[in-house]
Amino acid sequence: MNGTQHISVVINTYNAEEHLKAVLEAVKDFDEIVICDMESTDQTLDIARSYNCKIVTFPKGNLRIVEPARQFAIDKASSPWVLVVDADEVVTPELRKYLYDAIQKDDCPDAIAIPRKNYFMGRMMHSSYPDYILRFLRRSKCSWPPVIHAAPKVDGNILKIPASRMELAFEHLANDSVADIIRKNNTYSDYEVPRRRKKNYGCMALIYRPAFRFFKSYFLKRGCRDGIPGLIHAVLDAGYQFAIVAKLLEEKQAKQG
Template sequence: MTDPTRLSVIVTTYNNGRTLRACLESVKWANEIVVLDSLSTDDTLAIARNYNTRIHQHRFMGYGPQKQMAVELASNDWVLLLDADEVLSPALQDELRQLLQEAPAADGYEIARQEQLFWRMSHPATRMNHFLRLFDRRQGGVDDMPVHAAPKVRGRIERLKSLLYHFGETDLHAKVEKINAYSTGLVEDKLKRRRWGLPLIMIFYPPWFFLRSYFFKRNFVNGWAGFINSVVAAFYVFLKYAKLYEHHQFARHGTDLFPEGAPPVPAARRD
């Protein structure tokens, strides 16, 4: 019978040399660390080899399938799913060790994530998002969302008290690159969901999202970093629906709206 206190930490990587060392340092006490790498070209693998890790490589299949494959590579039933730019706070490390020693009472646990906001970390008074990261893989797995893939678990879900640090938003350039890639990746998913009323969504939803982020999630306590982050977040939701609207217009008009004799101008592929 599998010991319920044993933990496999799962980390998916691609060119994460900047943050991977801190990530692995915070989980080196775990029974097992599995790294699934998407064919990195930087020093990611060299860093991973400095820790007691089991390293596998596979071409990137999409966020959901890649993370699910990593989960299936684990040897233990209880897994902690991390991105390579996430780091367990010292308090969270202690809380996890205590929880696993006592045997978890729930089937999964959500963890609050404190975000890097460009030149600072978010203020503790910010309303943080909670993510399901620690779970019994016998009770579920990772969904197949093209971008924001997450575990789905049957049974009881509880929340831990301590924080997970996220060092992903290094600067505005990186943030804008990420939302541009994410919003493109979500077009196909939204096509499946048949979203209509796009012009109205583009007009009204981004301002509402800014207010929600800046005031309701208390990003105002983060000063100008919080204001900028809320504006970019509103732009992200605008981009998601603007790109979906653009897709429909290309499908509807083709090159009919270009001058006669103009060369065909298909939308660029961004695989």
């Protein structure tokens, strides 16, 4: 359908039944869909089979993050191009057409960063847009580190879709509650601690890092336009930074004691 160029959609899953049907419906016209499942116990695999997805398994073990399974999933794709989609992200028809048009051109970049629309308390958050994520990749030119929040490493050119092209943005279906965000912040901050040990934060970091994150989210990134949800989201962003620094200081105190 698209000449000699093909795109595989790669989706990592773990108990992803809530949004998976909508996600798969949006990508069913790509050349291949690879589901890399981390031993789901819900209806995830039944839904994937109903869409004739290629299913591979990555042992979950004690993992609470997806990054260790990213490269494994990409390696299982058969197309030269991969679009990595989370199990709660919808690809618009406009984005699909844009990507297929791009790979037909001789000057196509080796990776494309795609904006994403995020939602909280029922509304799109200005403070979280464009939230660029590097997800469209020439498979032979990328590698994905197994580290939380890591972006793929690309040996080549990278293009960013303009933020003004909102019709090309991923639609993030997750509409996390305050409790969800607090829970995720706790999990993610655990994984951030080993990454930031060399920073050697002092006590003042408990104040200036959360304060700057709040300022960035609420003012610089226009969260103030989002009313009460924007204010709450900015405070939660600040709390994430506080948790990281507090855990680092806790670890330092334990070593000194």
